[in-house]
Amino acid sequence: MIRLDVRRLVDVTMRTFVALAALLAIVPLALILGFVVYRGAEGVDLALLTQLPRPVGQVGGGMANAIVGTVVLLGLATVFALPLGIAAAVYLAESPDRGLPGLVRFLADVLTGIPSIVIGIFAYAVVVVPTRRFSALAGGVALAVIMLPIVIRTSEEIIRLVPAALREAALALGVPQWKAVLRIVLPAARTGIVTGVLLAMGRVAGETAPLLFTAFGNQYWSRGVDEPIAALPLQIFAYASSPFEDWHRQAWAGALVLIALVFALDVVARVVTRKRGE
Amino acid sequence: MADGIVVKDLNAWFGAQHVVKHVSMEVPRNAVTAVIGPSGCGKSTFIRCLNRMHETVRGARVTGAVLLDGEDLYAAGVDPVTVRRRIGMVFQRSNPFPTMSVFENVAAGLMLNGVRDRAVLRERVEQGLRQAALWDEVKDDLGKRGLKLSGGQQQRLCIARALAVAPQVLLMDEPCSALDPIASARIEELILALSKELTVVVVTHRMSQARRVSGWTAYFLLGELIEFRPTRELFTRPGDRRTEDYITGRFD
Amino acid sequence: MPRHVDQELTSLERMVVRMGDAVQEQLRHAMEALVRRDEAGARQVIDGDRGVNAQDLEIDEKCVEVLALYEPAAGDLRLVTTVMKIVTDLERVGDQAVNIAQRVLELIVEAPAEPMLELLRMADRAAGMLKESLQAFIGHDTALARRVCAADDEVDELKERLFRELLDVMIADSRAIPPSMRLVLISRYLERVADHATNIAEMVIYMVESTMVRHAEAAVAPRTRHEGDKP
Numbered sequence: 001m002i003r004l005d006v007r008r009l010v011d012v013t014m015r016t017f018v019a020l021a022a023l024l025a026i027v028p029l030a031l032i033l034g035f036v037v038y039r040g041a042e043g044v045d046l047a048l049l050t051q052l053p054r055p056v057g058q059v060g061g062g063m064a065n066a067i068v069g070t071v072v073l074l075g076l077a078t079v080f081a082l083p084l085g086i087a088a089a090v091y092l093a094e095s096p097d098r099g100l101p102g103l104v105r106f107l108a109d110v111l112t113g114i115p116s117i118v119i120g121i122f123a124y125a126v127v128v129v130p131t132r133r134f135s136a137l138a139g140g141v142a143l144a145v146i147m148l149p150i151v152i153r154t155s156e157e158i159i160r161l162v163p164a165a166l167r168e169a170a171l172a173l174g175v176p177q178w179k180a181v182l183r184i185v186l187p188a189a190r191t192g193i194v195t196g197v198l199l200a201m202g203r204v205a206g207e208t209a210p211l212l213f214t215a216f217g218n219q220y221w222s223r224g225v226d227e228p229i230a231a232l233p234l235q236i237f238a239y240a241s242s243p244f245e246d247w248h249r250q251a252w253a254g255a256l257v258l259i260a261l262v263f264a265l266d267v268v269a270r271v272v273t274r275k276r277g278e
Numbered sequence: 279m280a281d282g283i284v285v286k287d288l289n290a291w292f293g294a295q296h297v298v299k300h301v302s303m304e305v306p307r308n309a310v311t312a313v314i315g316p317s318g319c320g321k322s323t324f325i326r327c328l329n330r331m332h333e334t335v336r337g338a339r340v341t342g343a344v345l346l347d348g349e350d351l352y353a354a355g356v357d358p359v360t361v362r363r364r365i366g367m368v369f370q371r372s373n374p375f376p377t378m379s380v381f382e383n384v385a386a387g388l389m390l391n392g393v394r395d396r397a398v399l400r401e402r403v404e405q406g407l408r409q410a411a412l413w414d415e416v417k418d419d420l421g422k423r424g425l426k427l428s429g430g431q432q433q434r435l436c437i438a439r440a441l442a443v444a445p446q447v448l449l450m451d452e453p454c455s456a457l458d459p460i461a462s463a464r465i466e467e468l469i470l471a472l473s474k475e476l477t478v479v480v481v482t483h484r485m486s487q488a489r490r491v492s493g494w495t496a497y498f499l500l501g502e503l504i505e506f507r508p509t510r511e512l513f514t515r516p517g518d519r520r521t522e523d524y525i526t527g528r529f530d
Numbered sequence: 531m532p533r534h535v536d537q538e539l540t541s542l543e544r545m546v547v548r549m550g551d552a553v554q555e556q557l558r559h560a561m562e563a564l565v566r567r568d569e570a571g572a573r574q575v576i577d578g579d580r581g582v583n584a585q586d587l588e589i590d591e592k593c594v595e596v597l598a599l600y601e602p603a604a605g606d607l608r609l610v611t612t613v614m615k616i617v618t619d620l621e622r623v624g625d626q627a628v629n630i631a632q633r634v635l636e637l638i639v640e641a642p643a644e645p646m647l648e649l650l651r652m653a654d655r656a657a658g659m660l661k662e663s664l665q666a667f668i669g670h671d672t673a674l675a676r677r678v679c680a681a682d683d684e685v686d687e688l689k690e691r692l693f694r695e696l697l698d699v700m701i702a703d704s705r706a707i708p709p710s711m712r713l714v715l716i717s718r719y720l721e722r723v724a725d726h727a728t729n730i731a732e733m734v735i736y737m738v739e740s741t742m743v744r745h746a747e748a749a750v751a752p753r754t755r756h757e758g759d760k761p
Contacts, residue, residue, distance in 0.1 A: 096336055165373040169436070171334055173387035173443060174363030183390055187377045486601055513603045515740035525603040527533050 036255050043253025053219050053235070059246045063254050065221050066235040069136070070261065072222075073215060073231055074201050076140025077147050082197060084144075085151030089193075090181055092152070093159035105156075108149040119145050120210030128214060136222060136229035139215030143204045150200040158192030159185060191273060198269035202262045208233035232258045282307035282447060282477030283328060288342035290320075290327050292335070297323050299501040301342075305494075310473045312492035312509065313481045316524065320501040321481045325449045328479065329365035330358040346446065363391070365447040366440035371456050372432035374424035374439070381420035383435055387443040406442035410434045411468050430461025437468065447477040454487065466491050485525055489513055497521045535600045542592060542613050543668065546620075549585040550664040553620050554657065556582065556627035557723065561653045564634045564716070572638075575631035582624035589617045605737075612737040616667065619726040623660065626719040626726075633712045633719075640709045648692040649717060655685050656720045659727035666734045675731035685724040689717045 051062030088104065095101035123142035128134055162185050170180035186193070211217070216228035217238065232254055239251035283305040290298035298320045305311050313321045326332040327340050330351060343350045351361045374383045382389070384403040393399060403420070407413040412434040416422070424435055433453060440448060450469070454462040469478055469491050482488050488495050489509060496506040497518075505512060505521045516522045523529075556578055563571035593614045596602065602610055659678050666675040696710045736742055 163373070165369060165371060166375065168331065168334070168369065169373040169375070169439075170386075170390070172329065172331060172362055172367035172369075173390065173439070174359050174361075175387070175390045176359050177334075179390055184375055184386075188375070190377070485603070489603075514607060516604050522604045526606050527535070 033259070036252065036259055040252035040254075040256030043249045044256055045253075048250060048253050048257070052221070055219075057244070061250075063230075063232065063235050063250065063257070065218060066230040066232045066254065067257060069215070069218070069222065069230040070205060070232040070258070072136055072225070072229060073139045073143055073211070074205060076136060076225065077143035077204060078197060078201060080140060080144035081147040081151050081200070085148050086155055086186070086193065088148075088152045089155030089159055090186070092156045094181065105153075108152050111145070111149040112153075115209075116142075116146055116207050117209035117212075120212060120214055123210060123214045131226070133226065134214060134216035134228040136215055136225040136227065139211050139229060139231065140225070142210035142214045143207060146204050146207060146210065147197075147200040150203060151196055154196030154199070155189070155193045158189045158196065161192065162188045195269045195273050198265050198272070202265040202269075205262050205265070206233055206258055208237055232261075281305065282309070282346075283479075284343075284345040285328070286343040286345070288324070288327055288344065289340065290323050290332055291339040292323075293337040297501050298327065301503045303496060303503060303506045305477060305479060307477050308473060308475065309494060310469055310478045310480060310492040311494045311496065312488035313479060313496045313498060314483070314485060314488050314524075315498035315504075316529075317483070318500075319498040321498045322451050324498065325367075325451060325479055325481055328447070329367055329449055330361045331367065333358065363387075363443055364445050365449060366443065366445035367449045367451070368433070368437050368440050368453050370452040372429065372436045374427075374432050374435050376423075376425050378424055379421045380416050380424055380427070380435060383424040384438045384442050386439060391443075402442045402444075403438075406438035409441050409468075409472065410438035411464060411471075412438055428461075430457050430464060433457060433461070433465060434468070437465070441472075445476070447479070448472065450478065450480045452481055452483060455483065462487075485513075497524065499524070535596070535602065535606065538592075538596050538600065539606060539609055542589065542596065542610065545585070545589050545592065546613055546616055547664065547668060549582065549589065549617060549620050550660075552578075552582055552585065553624045553627070554660060556624055557630075557653075557657055557660070560627045560630040560634065561650070561657075563631060564637070565650075567634075567638050569635060569638055572631040572634040576628050579624050579628045582621060586617050586621040590614060608737045608740060612667075612733045615733050616730050619729045623723050623726050626723050629719045630716050633716050637709055637712050640712070646692055646695060646713065648688055648695065649713060649720070652685060652688045652692065652717060652720045655681065655688065656723040656727065659685070659724050660730075663727040663730040663734065666731055667737075670734070670738050672735050672738050675734040678731035679728050682724055682728045685721055689721045692717050 047060060048062040048064075049067065050064050051060070052065055053063065054061035088108075092101050092105060120142050123138050123145065127138035127141050131138075166188055167180055167185055170184040171177065175184075211231050211234050215231055215234065217234040218228045218230040222229040236251045236254045236258065239247035239254065242248075281304045285301055285303050285305070288298055288301045289296065301324060313325065315321050323332060328344055328351075330340075332338050332340055340352065343352055345351070346361075346364065350356070351365075375386060378386065381403055384406050385393075385399045388399055388402055404413060404417075407416060412431060415431060416427070416435075424432065427435060433456075437448075437453075454465050457465070466487065469480065472478055473493075480488075480491065482491075492509045494506065495509045495512045497504045497512065497516075497520075499520055505516060505518045507517070512521065513525060516525065556575055559571055559578075560575045562568065563575060593610050596610055597607075600606070659681050662674055663678045665671065666678065693714060696714055700707045700710045
């Protein structure tokens with residue numbers, strides 16, 4: 001009898017401890033979200049979402065071009081990273097663990113650890129210098145390089161998860177291997193790959209440093225991808241480090257919009273996964 | 279009886295492991311041949327050598343000859359992809375393509391090989407489904423996703439898919455092992471019907487199935503072909519003591 | 531490692547032995563009743579056939595059961611089918627014992643004709659063949675089984691000799707015809723017993739070697755059959 005009570009006591013104690021630890025871990029996240037919502041909510045209005053920034057010193061204006069710019073940059077980054085990433089993932093998934101594939105995997109992992117500003121410098125050297133201009137393209141390239149290892153690794157995992165039986169069924173029908181991968185394996189991995197891409201997009205949406213000297217930022221609408229383009233993180237950075245109260249308010253609002261964007265991407269990723277999981 | 283497949287001194291390895299050893303046999307045409315033996319005896323590897331699926335595994339190796347209509351499928355310059363169009367395969371666990379409908383599944387072999395004519399596809403799909411004794415059950419809803427069928431139906435779907443490309447030989451690797459007795463019995467009936475036009479090789483671990491379904495039976499043990507003779511003889515008077523021990527359940 | 535089915539197969543063999551013993555007893559008692567002119571003994575044999583038939587049914591049923599439940603193959607399968615056939619032959623031997631007993635009853639009433647020495651020798655040989663065929667079954671002894679098959683000719687010969695002797699007796703004295711005919715019939719029954727023993731021996735050879743020797747010699751030396759005999 002006594003043994004049972006002691007055990008129960010220990011059980012309750014541990015449960016409480018673990019729950020508290022979990023709560024503690026969430027506290028920073030809650031604080032950030034809470035604070036941003038608190039400070040940013042008042043600034044999110046139609047003006048913010050639809051107007052261009054006003055010249056220095058003037059009150060008002062918005063971040064419409066930055067919001068659109070972030071979307072454009074994400075789009076470009078995805079266009080660059082997706083095909084290359086999936087191709088690499090397919091290559092890795094179909095290969096043994098040693099030798100060249102092992103090296104590629106290792107490099108991809110290393111790439112995830114490279115500071116984003118270094119990647120920005122790389123994009124600067126490779127795109128901005130030869131074209132002699134800052135551009136959305138350069139920003140897209142920088143973000144793509146950050147996205148790439150994430151897309152590769154998650155896609156590779158997903159492709160590996162596709163049952164070998166499917167590939168075998170296709171091969172047994174007399175379908176060449178490349179076709180089997182393209183038409184059978186990849187479609188079966190579709191959901192997982194999409195999720196991976198969405199998550200990668202969410203990850204790079206807030207990258208600021210690489211955009212500093214690639215996309216560079218723009219006060220106006222960009223008329224093409226070969227021009228500098230505004231982006232939410234850049235705009236937030238610029239406004240937050242300014243002395244103007246109004247710009248501070250807009251910076252908070254911009255941060256809220258950015259978090260909302262990332263949040264939306266994650267939610268979509270979740271919805272897509274659950275839907276296909278039936 | 280003219281031969282379906284002639285196997286000559288077939289050997290197969292997984293890396294350094296020799297799993298099929300010097301197997302020679304003549305599989306009769308348009309008949310059912312059963313391949314039996316204890317787990318690990320190499321029977322699955324053996325049939326996977328017949329349609330050159332064994333080599334898709336990393337580190338796998340095959341030597342020897344497999345002759346279909348007199349041509350060696352392992353001759354230099356023979357494309358394994360074309361071999362697999364002439365020799366189809368059905369697996370232990372049904373594996374319909376998950377993103378495709380019933381129609382698309384059966385047509386997959388044709389569509390992926392460039393056949394686009396809808397009329398041709400429809401005809402071959404119907405024929406495949408009829409041969410697999412599944413047509414009546416799905417004809418009203420060919421657009422249904424393949425995975426929504428029952429286990430037995432899915433396996434018949436896979437059979438229809440294999441048959442739609444009109445192979446000369448159908449290999450079946452324990453096709454009923456994941457199915458209940460009724461679904462199993464259906465597939466056995468189907469195998470008997472198919473064997474009139476097709477050479478069928480069935481790997482099975484159920485001897486009763488080999489007895490019911492096959493005209494010839496091959497007994498494998500530890501990678502070697504111990505005995506290959508008409509089913510009715512193998513089960514009433516086998517020639518080799520090892521065969522007798524296996525089929526009478528003496529495992530020592 | 532013993533299998534579950536081995537128990538059943540051993541049980542079947544034992545049942546066959548038991549039935550074989552019973553049938554041999556019947557035969558012996560029938561011949562004893564003939565020699566001792568024992569009416570009660572003869573009637574006992576006739577009654578005793580019920581027990582033999584019951585065993586026949588019991589063993590047959592058990593064989594069907596084993597086939598259904600165990601799906602035996604190869605050697606096991608041949609054992610079971612052999613048992614089914616042996617048991618049929620044994621039951622027929624039982625019938626022959628009854629036939630003999632019935633003739634004994636008639637002979638007791640009619641006339642004290644001495645059973646010929648040949649008849650007793652025939653009975654001895656036939657009983658011996660039966661015993662040996664069953665021994666061959668138990669021991670899976672094909673050499674013994676083959677000897678049994680070979681002995682069939684001897685019994686046929688004895689029957690012919692006996693017939694000729696009785697013929698002489700009947701020609702000499704027409705009153706001796708009824709009892710002599712009965713003795714002729716008894717000799718036929720004994721010959722049938724030898725045939726059944728040969729059948730059993732042939733089945734034993736099939737069971738062990740899976741070669742069919744049954745009917746193989748039919749083309750060469752057809753066994754003599756007569757009308758009026760129970761098949």
